[in-house]
Amino acid sequence: xxxxxxxxxxxxxxxxxxxxxxxxxxxxxxxxxxxxxxxxxxxxxxxxxxxxxxxxxxxxxxxxxxxxxxxxxxxxxxxxxxxxxxxxxxxxxxxxxxxxxxxxxxxxxxxxxxxxxxxxxx
Numbered sequence: 001x002x003x004x005x006x007x008x009x010x011x012x013x014x015x016x017x018x019x020x021x022x023x024x025x026x027x028x029x030x031x032x033x034x035x036x037x038x039x040x041x042x043x044x045x046x047x048x049x050x051x052x053x054x055x056x057x058x059x060x061x062x063x064x065x066x067x068x069x070x071x072x073x074x075x076x077x078x079x080x081x082x083x084x085x086x087x088x089x090x091x092x093x094x095x096x097x098x099x100x101x102x103x104x105x106x107x108x109x110x111x112x113x114x115x116x117x118x119x120x121x122x
Contacts, residue, residue: 005103006103006107008100008103009055009100009101009103009104009107010039010042010043010104011043012100013039013054013058013100013104014036014039014040016097017032017035017036017039018032018036020032021033021035021036038050038054039054042054048108051104051107051108052105052108052109054104055101055104055105055108056105058097058100058101058104059098059101059105062094062097062098062101065090065093065094065097066094069086069087069090069091069094072086072090073086073087073090
C-alpha cells in the first residue's frame, strides 16, 4: 500500500496536467504537454532534485489556487448555492492537491535523508 501511495503523485499530476491543458475539440496546450513529458521523465529516472523541485513548484501553484478560490469567494454578496459549490469543491480540490504534493515532497526528501545518513555512517 505504501509503495502505491508513494508512486501516485506523479500519475495524479500527469492526469491533472492533461485535464488542465485540454480544450475541446482536440487541442492540448503545448506547455502542459511539456509538463506531462517532464513528469513522465521523472517517473522513469526518479531524480531527487527534480522531484523536490516539482513538489515545491506544485505546492506554490496550489497556494496560488487557494488564493484564487478565496478571492472568487469574497466576490459573493451572500452565501448562496454557487458560493457553497465554489468553496466546497475548491477546498476539496485544494486538499487533494496538497495531499499529493506533500507525498511527493516526503518521497524525495526521505530518499535524500536516507542517502546522507548512509554517507555519514560509512
